[in-house]
Amino acid sequence: MTRTRTVGGVRGERDRIYVPYLLPALLIYTVLFIAPSAVTIWYSFTRWEGLGTPARFTGLANYRAMLTNPVFLTAFRNTLILVVLGGVFVFALTFLTMIVVREMRGRAFVRSVLFVPSILSPIAIGTAVGFLLNPDGALNRLLSDVGLHTLTRGWLGPDLIFKCIIAAVVWTATGFYVAIMMSRVDAIPEELYESARLAGANRVEQFRYLTFPLSRDAFSTGAVLWVIGSVKTFEIVIAFTGTAGTPPVQARSAAVEQYLAVTGGISGTPQLGSAAAVGVVMFLLTAVLVVTLRRLLRSEVVEL
């Protein structure tokens, strides 16, 4: 008997725990995440008005209805606008911030404040901002007080509400993407910026030829995260309108529409089949957008 073992023996021993260590997580994930996702696809082909009623197979009826029902179409259009237009704004602001924030005074403070909204509940943010934007709320009051009566609006009225929601999302979400990009930028050696300055490159040029190429991989990760996150936009909408029951149609995102279908909304009759179909379409939307982004942003990695 000897107590010395070879490294190969160690690998063999470690292999013994492979299955018992992995199995619980793998089983739970498979049974409670992957299988239900697949079951959702099946439900999306049925008409089902809630517990206690039978689910009837109706083929593609839910999907066809989605294409013709103006309420669903508005919800999906809103989600798409939020993802694309909101994304353009978020990353435009992120890039502008990146141009100056590296060397401005108070940069640590600015960066840490911009990040705060990403850890706060969108319900809290939506409630506070929604209150400011009420017809007789604080913003309109402030505008009239400083003599800008003409700018007072029904911010939460049908025309403006979704624009306000996009603005609120951009305003609160951008700090997170600034942090992601800057964590890469922080790793760029200062000498590179020095030689760029010596060569006469101004700030925008430094961004274009140095900062951006060296943080490109963070940008493509950030863009994918934005898509995955923004397709699901839900909380801020219901908090903005203060009504989980029935936010106005113009303000609804796909996720809100799905929530109304599960809980029954005003009609009180759940539409589980169409709720499942909305979930499937949201998954497809995410997948298509992520794959497209990956294609668009694929590039050779720049080595330092």
Add this chain to the structure above:
Amino acid sequence: MSPVADKLATSGAPSGPAPVSAGARPARGRRPIDRLDTLLGGAVRAGLWLWVGMLVVLTLWVVVSSLKTTREIFADPFGLPKSPQWRNYSVAWSVSGFGRAAFSSVVVVAAAAVLTMVLATPASYVLARSDRRSASRVVTYFAVGMGIPAQALVVPFFLMSNDLSTFMTEWVTGWWDDRISLVLIYIVLSLPFTVYLLTMYFRSLPTEIEEAAAVDGAGPTRTFVQIMVPLARHGLVTALVLNTVALWNETLFVLVVVGDPQQRTLPATLLGLYESMQYTSNWGGLFAGIVILVMPMILLYLWAGRRIVQAMTQGALK
């Protein structure tokens, strides 16, 4: 010369009108474009400070409003209260149910975050260390879950939690608490990201120490518990914090799964109070509720801000 500096030099970044002679030229204000650049820099800096200012002012405004009477909130939305209404907090805590909800939030989030780690840590360890061909496929299989939106799971989770509640009440325990279903759902939702993140983290740790431990006679279980878990503590805390922040703010599944409003967590309780405002009109209490919901996250941020930012960005970039 590094490839980047090379690229910088050859791509003609500073293509001014005069031929470039590095070092001889002042960095700024030579070309009109540089003056424009300085102007843009100033404008962006001003914009950034305005943005930061609005975030700070909004936060302070919520805190100040939480100490005002409803009349003051509407009569003078940006003024200070005559005398601070601490009552708003006691009313929100006991009458509007924020005390109960805070308890639900703490218990549900803590249970789900810890149990997620208990499941994900051993799995990630063996996935990171195994030579089996299946290991990398399993990692990809978990990663797929990160791209599936929670909305794809709303309907089955709604049905399953109903069935579970009925089954337990009628056959097993005689009672059920929807918050237990919520904990299960949170664990499931946190698993893909946590397993993926921790696998990457374990892979980044050196293997020599555990091999030395094994040669010294420690079995694989002991090596894992006594050596690898303490060694990986930084990554484990990162994952724990990320899941805690995400779950603390989660609202959709609380609304869908927990039927009894008295059992709901803080975000859903705030939403419920906001909806009832047209009947109760205790607006000071509503703002107190906002403060109760966000305060733990703000404190966490003040205490460990840099680590949270690091965790969230590096978690994303892994």
